Amino acid sequence: MYAIIESCGRQYKVTEGDVVFFEKLEVEEGKKVTFDKVILVSNDKKVEVGAPYVKGVKVEGKVVSHGKGKKILVYKYKAKKNYRRTQGHRQPYTKVEITKIKTAEAKVADTAKAETKATAAKPATKKTATKKEA
Numbered sequence: 001m002y003a004i005i006e007s008c009g010r011q012y013k014v015t016e017g018d019v020v021f022f023e024k025l026e027v028e029e030g031k032k033v034t035f036d037k038v039i040l041v042s043n044d045k046k047v048e049v050g051a052p053y054v055k056g057v058k059v060e061g062k063v064v065s066h067g068k069g070k071k072i073l074v075y076k077y078k079a080k081k082n083y084r085r086t087q088g089h090r091q092p093y094t095k096v097e098i099t100k101i102k103t104a105e106a107k108v109a110d111t112a113k114a115e116t117k118a119t120a121a122k123p124a125t126k127k128t129a130t131k132k133e134a
Contacts, residue, residue, distance in 0.1 A: 003101050004040040005059050011039065014059060014098045024092040027063050033096060035059040041103060048103075056104030061096040068092050 002015040008023040027033050038057040041048045048054055068090040076085040 001041070001043040001101055003038050003042070003057070003059055005035045006037040006039055006053075007035055014101075016098055016101060018098045019064065020061075020096050020098060021093045022096055023094070024066065025063070025094040025096070027094070029063050029065055031063055032099075033061050033063055035061070041101065043103075058102045059098060060100045060102065061098045064095040064097050066092065066094050 002013060004011055004013050006012075008025075010023075012020055012022075014020055025033060036053075036058050038054045038059060039050055039052070041054055041057050048057075050057075069092075071088045071090050074087045074089060076087075077083065
């Protein structure tokens with residue numbers, strides 16, 4: 001199962017267990033992050049495409065770390081004018097591990113499982129009525 005999500009102005013194809021580098025997110029390391037702008041969800045049997053987003057589908061991930069990418073050199077030059085400028089740039093990123101893709105069907109199945117566990121946990125009590133003899 002995979003999903004295509006939109007985050008930070010880009011689209012990413014993710015599956016459970018993937019490690020994805022997003023632009024800097026304002027989330028602390030070790031915290032969970034939820035992406036609800038899901039454009040497409042595909043499991044083995046069917047593909048669900050949103051208009052513009054698929055309803056009821058969320059992708060959950062865990063922030064692994066923050067960092068900076070490799071340095072990019074920006075060089076400005078004007079011919080015959082003795083104008084040269086060099087500038088470096090390192091783009092910040094957030095490393096996220098995708099933990100779960102929640103679909104609407106899975107959400108319904110999870111609530112049904114929770115209800116069956118709740119009913120199974122309650123012991124069956126037998127109430128017997130006692131008759132008063134007069």
